[in-house]
Amino acid sequence: MNRRKILLGAGAALTTTIAGCGSADGEESDEPNDADEMDDTLEDDSDDADDTPTDELSEEDGEDDEDDEDENDDPVEDRIPGFEDDSFTIDSDEISLKEVTRDDETVTVRMEAHSLDQEALEDDLEDAGRAFVGAIDDVDEFTGTVSTVEWDVEHGGTSLADFYIESEWLEAYEAEELSEDELLDRIIDTGSMD
8 A cells, every 4th residue: 555645645635624614614604603502512511610529639638739720620721622522533444533632732633544445544534534623613712722733544553644734724724825735735745654
């Protein structure tokens, strides 16, 4: 299997998916949408999280209250702003989602390919890209906090393709300052094959 073809196919599929979603968001910006409703739901959920009791150890000893508060904040810091991670699921026999992590301004999506069938992988990566974009419930919050989304696709422990997408490229595309082909070229230029 030519890993460059997978990289090109994956990049093209994700670009098409992301570009299509960016255009659709721009057309409906004046009307309320599900993302606004989801944002309200997330705010309500975060208010409920503040009512969660602290762990029993911090209440008993009282010495490490400041450290415990920092530990309680970690899940909030690991949350990807503007992204509903529970909504990002993959239903495929060809690929599976290993993990989605956030480290400061970088989100990393790790996927496992169970096949080397290029056409099937391209289709499933397009679906994965669509699912990822669909899980972004607040584009402004997401792009304002996340600068890079890295994608790592492996097969049997071997990397098939690594590439990344810069949030500023998506913003430029949405503002029609970057064409779909230019966006694809930028994504492909970031790719590496091990």
